[in-house]
Amino acid sequence: MSAPSTKAPASAREPIADGSFPLLVEGVLDYAVYMLDPAGNVVSWNSGAERFKGYTAAEIVGSHFSRFYAEEDRRSGLPARALDLALREGRFENEGWRVRKDGTRFWAHVVMEPIRGPDGMLLGFAKVTRDLTRRREADEQLRRSQEETRLLVQSVTDYGIYMLDPEGNVATWNAGAQRIKGYTAEEIVGQHFSRFYTEEDRAAGEPQRALATAVQEGRFEKEGWRVRRDGTRFWASAVIDPVRGPDGALLGFAKVTRDITERRDAQLELERAREALFQSQKMEAIGQLT
DSSP states (O other): OOOOOOOOOHHHHSOOOTTHHHHHHHHOOSSEEEEEOTTSBBOOOOHHHHHHHOOOHHHHTTSBGGGGBOHHHHHTTHHHHHHHHHHHHSOEEEEEEEEOTTSOEEEEEEEEEEEEOTTOOEEEEEEEEEEOHHHHHHHHHHHHHHHHHHHHHHHOOSSEEEEEOTTSBBOOOOHHHHHHHOOOHHHHTTSBGGGGBOHHHHHTTHHHHHHHHHHHHSOEEEEEEEEOTTSOEEEEEEEEEEEEOTTOOEEEEEEEEEEOHHHHHHHHHHHHHHHHHHHHHHHHHHHHHO
């Protein structure tokens, strides 16, 4: 029985035909892939470029690529700087606004590289552009949402809401935390949150157990005495939640503290009143029996 052939299929051994590469570039729709001559004039134009820049090859070949830049960028000389950087550094890459044929703008990621002949002579530039408008809009929406959340948290005064890093150091500080605990952000950011615990709780390892419980169980919640900047104590309701990244790595902790001293005092006063009433009723019953 003859041994199986180890020769690769013809399609795997033969190089791509010379005429296939232009067809490959022309078939790309998500990227504008085109050539510039050494002066920056367009000499080739693929389907992707036509799709999101709006020009046909007949309309744009021979025109200077600065046409795609915003007016303010042309005035500042950005197209010329792009060619110069590509020449000096071997590559130019950035993001910015570009202009379509109809005058609308899109946010583009641009890469430009010089093309040289075997003798090192500059033949032109290869330019690849991608339309990232949707991604930028999503990023901007996320940024606005985060800013709105930050402003919302900062405006809350009834709750101390702040972030801890994975070691328990304070990373953010809102107005409620300042009101309840007495520290300004400048005084407390970077300090360990155990500073808010009583001396006896620190000696017993309560701060470390709180973080460990939050990591192991996904949440820590407890009431207890905490200490203000001036040394006075208040009865606090504290919640700690771990904050994790998309990969599950621990980024830190979200901590919410509320001063419930008045509520605790009211509950204790109510319990004392009930106990007094019970004792009074008991004595009255004993008196009646007597």
